Amino acid sequence: MNVISTRGADAVPLAEAIAKGQAPDGGLYMPQTIVTQNAPWGDTLVERATNAMLPFFKGDALEPHLHDIVAESLSFDAPVRQLNDDTALLELFWGPTAAFKDFGARFLASCLTRLFEPTQQHTVLVATSGDTGAAVAAAFHKKPGVRVAVLYPDGRVSPRQAHQLGAFGDNIATYRVAGTFDDCQRMVKAAFSDTELSERHGLVSANSISLGRLLPQMSYYVNAALTARDQGQPPPNFIIPTGNLGNAFACLMARESGLPIGKIALACNANRVLPDFLTSGDYQPRDSVATLANAMDVGAPSNLERLRHLFAEPATVVRADSVSDDEIRATIQATFQQTGEIVCPHTACGLTVREQLRAAGDTDKWVVAATAHAAKFAEVVEPLVGQQIPVPAALQELLDRPAHATAMAPSLDALAAALDG
Numbered sequence: 001m002n003v004i005s006t007r008g009a010d011a012v013p014l015a016e017a018i019a020k021g022q023a024p025d026g027g028l029y030m031p032q033t034i035v036t037q038n039a040p041w042g043d044t045l046v047e048r049a050t051n052a053m054l055p056f057f058k059g060d061a062l063e064p065h066l067h068d069i070v071a072e073s074l075s076f077d078a079p080v081r082q083l084n085d086d087t088a089l090l091e092l093f094w095g096p097t098a099a100f101k102d103f104g105a106r107f108l109a110s111c112l113t114r115l116f117e118p119t120q121q122h123t124v125l126v127a128t129s130g131d132t133g134a135a136v137a138a139a140f141h142k143k144p145g146v147r148v149a150v151l152y153p154d155g156r157v158s159p160r161q162a163h164q165l166g167a168f169g170d171n172i173a174t175y176r177v178a179g180t181f182d183d184c185q186r187m188v189k190a191a192f193s194d195t196e197l198s199e200r201h202g203l204v205s206a207n208s209i210s211l212g213r214l215l216p217q218m219s220y221y222v223n224a225a226l227t228a229r230d231q232g233q234p235p236p237n238f239i240i241p242t243g244n245l246g247n248a249f250a251c252l253m254a255r256e257s258g259l260p261i262g263k264i265a266l267a268c269n270a271n272r273v274l275p276d277f278l279t280s281g282d283y284q285p286r287d288s289v290a291t292l293a294n295a296m297d298v299g300a301p302s303n304l305e306r307l308r309h310l311f312a313e314p315a316t317v318v319r320a321d322s323v324s325d326d327e328i329r330a331t332i333q334a335t336f337q338q339t340g341e342i343v344c345p346h347t348a349c350g351l352t353v354r355e356q357l358r359a360a361g362d363t364d365k366w367v368v369a370a371t372a373h374a375a376k377f378a379e380v381v382e383p384l385v386g387q388q389i390p391v392p393a394a395l396q397e398l399l400d401r402p403a404h405a406t407a408m409a410p411s412l413d414a415l416a417a418a419l420d421g
């Protein structure tokens, strides 16, 4: 299938859009159509993910590889675990870096390594609010012909996230930028707009705007919806902790393509651009504020452009609520006391919204996307639950390595110098 830009540039093959990341007119690539699915789905996450993405890859250079790409990149589970009678968690943190970003980053890396010219050097450039950078670094670590430059906002990621980001070495360079995530994102955008710089380094995008990250994020919603259907349950309603709207947009796409998915609600932290937009219709990007759910500290959610492109009236398809740091803390404590479950601050935003819905009289069952493992945010979560959080093996392996990140000023010049250096 060809893909189009939200700003109207000529349609291009999906493989080209995945290789480029962003459309040449500054817009975001979108599938030309979202095909309604009625195929036999298969029983496993890999089969279902392949079938869900197949219509988008029809006729594309990557189509013959799709099954292999999915099998090698989405090689861990996304189980739904019941918290109580009417609330479940969709656990998205069983990949190598313990956050849902592993699904998109690994799929994108598997696509890109098949698209790269073997003779050419490539630089994957990625801005991260905490989790993306590690997922992308892990996905490309030690892959030949490619280096990765990761930019993260210094002091605005958790200590374990920072350690993880700097722990790869080899073909991964990590930069701690004296600024916010939005500064990092601006620098990366500016680098891609600089044609000369971009060609000199073979720059490749791995940010959440890439369709190569968005499409595979449909997988776990497709899988959860089909599993619910097979068990004779009604279409699940999802609450999705949201920053750049990538994860949630994939869920919206899964529902548009005919999957049995009920309501979709977004849980934002104190950065309330999305809730305000959906209530007022007025889009007011602003500087992000630092919160406990740092991977969602976004003041200008990039995928909003896709939301507005696909839906004439976004407020009719999705709702969004904002959660304060105090509410995050209270929810982490209450969840632990009531269920024994230890959740990360992002997941806690989702669970807070879940309880707000209940308090407002909603009687539906909800599945909350658990976007990261709590152990990544131990310094926040452990004092609240009064005990140590067991660390998943893959995360522990990274934490046991030494880490290094180079300081960087928040400017394109500084980034260009580092890439040239």
Ligand SMILES: *Cc1c(COP(=O)(O)O)cnc(C)c1O
Binding pocket: 099, 100, 101, 130, 131, 132, 208, 241, 242, 243, 244, 245, 246, 247, 248, 295, 296, 346, 347, 371, 372
């Ligand atoms: C990135 C991230 C989010 C936000 O996802 P978006 O796709 O940007 O909305 C939420 N939680 C965690 C743990 C993340 O890493």
